[in-house]
Amino acid sequence: MKLARRAFLAALGGTASAHAxxxxxxxxxxxxxxxxxxxxxxxxxxxxxxxxxxxxxxxDPLFAFDANGKPYPTLASALPERTPNGARLRLRPELVSARxxxxxxxxxxxxxxxxQTLGGAAVLSSFRPPSIDGKDPxxxxxxxxxxxxxxxxxxxxxxxxxxxxxxxxAPDGTGAFSAALGxxxxxxxxxxxxxxxAAFLDRIHARPAYRRALExxxxxxxx
Numbered sequence: 001m002k003l004a005r006r007a008f009l010a011a012l013g014g015t016a017s018a019h020a021x022x023x024x025x026x027x028x029x030x031x032x033x034x035x036x037x038x039x040x041x042x043x044x045x046x047x048x049x050x051x052x053x054x055x056x057x058x059x060d061p062l063f064a065f066d067a068n069g070k071p072y073p074t075l076a077s078a079l080p081e082r083t084p085n086g087a088r089l090r091l092r093p094e095l096v097s098a099r100x101x102x103x104x105x106x107x108x109x110x111x112x113x114x115x116q117t118l119g120g121a122a123v124l125s126s127f128r129p130p131s132i133d134g135k136d137p138x139x140x141x142x143x144x145x146x147x148x149x150x151x152x153x154x155x156x157x158x159x160x161x162x163x164x165x166x167x168x169x170a171p172d173g174t175g176a177f178s179a180a181l182g183x184x185x186x187x188x189x190x191x192x193x194x195x196x197x198a199a200f201l202d203r204i205h206a207r208p209a210y211r212r213a214l215e216x217x218x219x220x221x222x223x
Contacts, residue, residue: 028201033209038184040168043160044111046119050186051168054206057188058098059160059173060195062089062108063151071151075161075174075195077138080147086128087145089154091138098178098191101163105132108140110164112154120158127153177204184208 036050043059045051063071063079073079075095080087095103109130116124127150133139142150153159163172171179176199177188188204 030201030204032204032206034206035209038181038186038206038208041171041179041181041186042118042168043162043173044115044118044120044158045168046158054179054186054188055160056157056175057177057199057204058171058175058179059157059162060175061155061157061160062091063155065155071148071155076154080142080145080150082147083141086141086143087147087150088133089140089142089150090136091140092195093138095174095195096193097163097172097174098193099163099172100193101165101172103161103163103174104137105140106137107163108161110166111161112140112159114162114166115159118158120156123153123156123158 174195
């Protein structure tokens with residue numbers, strides 16, 4: 001059985017949006033062969049096809065867009081608020097990553113500064129460096145930022161939240177799946193700690209396609 005690349009991307013995108021709807025998890029496993037390099041998984045990378053395909057299943061941004069194109073809070077407790085010095089945003093309390101790491105404003109600052117040097121540069125370049133609000137360990141101040149513009153920028157997948165210990169070789173996020181990289185394999189397992197609800201599937205197994213799959217124009221083999 002074959003699944004064209006566009007169909008798979010649409011299915012994965014549907015999964016990412018569905019977990020905001022209070023879904024009930026189903027069981028099952030999906031096995032994929034994909035013509036990609038398995039060198040890491042990084043939501044802030046703009047030049048890695050594997051991350052482009054799977055990062056949204058493992059990592060969440062602080063905000064997302066609703067059906068009308070307006071930002072709403074996902075990992076943040078509310079939309080950013082205006083302050084005399086710019087904008088303040090607050091992380092939802094008691095958030096943990098798939099590997100059980102407690103998340104705070106320090107992780108938000110780390111994630112945004114990291115994203116500014118990588119794929120998030122396009123949406124974050126106009127903002128000054130964020131800092132932790134000294135009065136609240138869950139709040140971040142972005143100097144001179146417009147709250148609405150900030151929320152829109154932080155709805156990009158390239159600004160997803162990761163823990164301060166993050167490495168693409170041991171990816172860790174708040175998404176519907178947890179991720180484990182092996183020797184030329186990627187295994188996504190239902191994340192019971194997911195901030196927006198765990199996945200429908202128990203797991204997804206991905207590994208490189210055979211050479212002849214590449215010659216067929218990038219189809220994905222299900223086995």
